[in-house]
Amino acid sequence: MKHYNVSVHHPRNRVPVFVTTNAKDAISMKSIQLTEQLYSYMLQASLKETPVQSELRETTALLPGSVMQIPPEQGQFMGLLTKLLGAKNCIEVGVYTGYSALSTALALPKDGKLLALDSDPQNTKIARKFWKKAGISERIDLRIGPALETLDQLIAEGRHNSFDMAFIDADKTEYQEYFEALMILLRPGGLLIADNVLWSGRVADKTAVDEDTVALRAFTLSLRDDHRISTSVLPIADGLLLAVKL
Ligand SMILES: C[S@@+](CC[C@H](N)C(=O)[O-])C[C@H]1O[C@@H](n2cnc3c(N)ncnc32)[C@H](O)[C@@H]1O
Secondary structure, eight states: OOEEEEOOOBTTBOSOEEEETTOGGGSOOOSOOOOHHHHHHHHHHHOOOOHHHHHHHHHHTTSTTGGGSOOHHHHHHHHHHHHHHTOSEEEEEOOTTSHHHHHHHHHSOTTOEEEEEESOTTHHHHHHHHHHHTTOGGGEEEEESOHHHHHHHHHHTTOTTOEEEEEEOSOGGGHHHHHHHHHHHEEEEEEEEEOOTTGGGGGGOTTOOOHHHHHHHHHHHHHHTOTTEEEEEEOSTTOEEEEEEO
């Protein structure tokens, strides 16, 4: 039997307790379940968005692929992480209409830079328009092309250990390869954020065997066991995996 030393916050006993794989009942689910009413309250009580961010969401909502856009509370959280890290150099893989990039860039200092990678020249036109409107376009360097090729170029250019924060939100079957490249490009202590690791719950459904779901499961497990990083999965939005490069 495999043993894990897991710290469980028991209401009466906030100390680490020893649990085993067959003692799953010892861990009760403490994450709150969001209802629409509670989600709406949370946004009302805590969301701080600029008018350009709201306008970008409204514009994107009319597009067929709008489900790909990160939700606003995730954008706010990513902005907070950017500030917490004091990040000056960030990289994003998967831009779409630019909401996550805008949220990160708004949190950067004036001389900060975000390298934004996407293969789609059409939706990123919308991104450029809104970045300009927000007055932060000089902070964002958009590179159009297959992300793995752009990442390889950055490695070839010698950009090792030069990024403070990286966000992965493109092709789910390529996450592991983005991660390997980003491990070279991130500085020690740098933060990697991977989106969609809970994939609308499909990752927990054993009957779901499509290639995106299978890839996301394998990715999360492989990062858990990777000694180069410390990780945490947060049930925010569609599931965010945070990893710090050690
Ligand atoms: C989920 S969306 C990104 C959403 C974005 N982060 C936001 O906040 O709205 C995924 C994006 O990844 C891009 N993408 C998918 N596969 C890619 C690849 N192999 N190389 C570069 N970009 C890719 C798509 O064009 C799409 O714009």
